[in-house]
Amino acid sequence: MTTGNAANTSLRKASAAMLRAGLDALRTPAIRADADAILFSAKSFAAAMLAYCIALHIGLPKPFWAVVTVYIVSQTSVGASLSRGVYRFAGTIAGAVATVAIVPNCVNDPIVCSAVLAGWIGLCLFFSLLDRTPRAYAFVLAGYTASLIGFPSVLDPGTVFETASVRVQEISIGILCAVLMHRYVVPKRMTGQFTGKLSATLQDARRLAADVLSGTPGTSRRDRNQLAADLLALQGLATHLPYDAAPMTPRREKLQLVHDRLARLLPLATEIEDRMHVLGARGDRAPEELSALLGDVGAWIATAGTAERDGAAAHLIGRARAIRNHLGADASTLGDRLAANLAGHLAEMIGLLQDCDRLVRTIGTVDRARDAAPLHGPRRAKGYVYHRDPWMAARAALGAMVGILIGCAFWIWSAWPEGGTAVSILGVCCTLFGNVDTPVPNVIKYMVGSIHGVAISLAYSYVILPQVTSFTVLVAVLAPAFLFAGSLQARLPTTFRALGITLTIPILSGLGPTYTGDFAGSLNMVIALFAAVGFAAVSMSLFQTVPVDTAINRLLHVSRRDVGRRALGAAPSEAHWTSLMIDRTALLLPRLRASGKAYSDVLDDTLHHLRIGHAAGQLRNTIPRTEGEVGDKARDLLLAVAARFGARGRTGPVDHTDLVPRIEALAALIAGSSIKDRLRMLDLLIDLRFALGSDETVKREHSP
Known part of the structure; x- marks a missing residue:
């Protein structure tokens, strides 16, 4: 009996271990991704068949457009599906109205009609490239809806209104079915995905701060790049949150406050790193009280988010400000000025991290005025700012127009009966795939998918569908192909192939x-x-492709140009400038990976531009309050910065070594004066000097 009990116990333990192992396997990212893809595919197919059934029931002539719409609209989360559906509907209406307005009025001249349609498509692509938010999808749809309806109607304009009306109905049914299915059947909320990404971003921010204070070589650059990419990813998720219909979604105002603080942390971490480098690793040439503060701040960053952490943050900020004021009271030596500057930046960094913790803890609630926790930074937020380049957008739009017009010319010249259909598909490709620098790889993926789609379609059309006698059987025979393609669509690497x-x-x-x-x-x-x-x-490839080196140089050029503008005072707010430059950094990251060249210093260049622009803009704001020789020399310095960075056509590195003596002379003049903003201007001049890359000069002067 004892042996039997032992055997049963061993069996139960083995079974429990196997069960735990099986559950752990189901929790792995690969299995979860497969499960999510299968669920997405099943819901999309159910929505497609529902839309097809409704379109058949009300007698629409081409119900397959409802099926197509479901797969275009469907996204892996509730918020993304609903927002895409809303924008698709708005774009479809706009495209249909434009087509009805264009085609009948150009009925007597197919060439003119084709040119106007191409111009409309190019205009829609232009605005979609400028927008860079999910709203851009509305412009894309306005363009390729006009292409799908307009070009086939050029030779038969009498049917354009009926075609547009029916197409809107078919697409509306597809949108409605897709949105309802993804909203109410096992919904996958965007809010949970966003919250997880936000938590990971805060961890990356604390890691950046800790690595800067510890002086870990080579890690701070990687941490900065990761944080910039995190902010872009968070913004992409946040734009869908208003459509998520979750019980509690993060409030937009708090998201903007968190973003502004994380964005400011990127250049601030570099400012601190540079000062510590000059003052010596762990502050061995810094005052003793500052060295102790550095160690305590590092220990505070490593602690978990507790009530004690909040109190410690306030204490550390008070210590840092006291050190700054003490060392800055007699800023006659460069060492004192640097130490005071570092202490002020430490206080700002602690405040930024503490504000982020507080805001994230209450991100879904509304703070009442009397209950709101005090923030160390400004309560007014700018939020994420997108880089927009009208010149590049116009270049892509003009390329699309040229390609479409060449296609139209061949169609009209050859009198090809299916030319209108071919040109309409061409217009769809130019708008749907034209939002990236190199669209051809995505077009090729779509073509490969289309080859598979053609083979499957021919098998259905002439082997399977003739045997179908009921709608239920039709759904059953369509299921294998659509379920397989839908699971591919849920995976980013195979999305375009699945769409084909x-x-x-x-x-x-x-x-x-x-x-x-x-x-x-x-x-x-x-x-x-x-x-x-x-x-x-x-x-x-000929007209809409932007070489990666051209895209990189263009981003660097506009950044340098904007530094010059900030030095002249014609610039947006500090939060706007910081967020804009971080977006440009995030845009550079994938381009640098694709370049295959040694662009290791490019991201440092953008960070330098951000820091120079920040210091120059802040200094420009203090000048109206400064009179006399100090004010005149500060204005001359900013004019020199503007002339250096605002030079038209400049593409290479900017030589600014001659600006350093002017900064030193102005700093010495301010240090011996009694102007009201003396300490503030000294801080800004130090920031400007370090941003210009003069830290080696500073280190030599401060060495014993």
């Missing part, structure tokens, strides 16, 4: 009210599809 399948099968299989089985029509459609997509790849 899910957008081709409904159209080419002729999922209409009745089975037609028109082989000649299907063959013509296949020829038009591959001719259009192939020509789109060639056209976009």
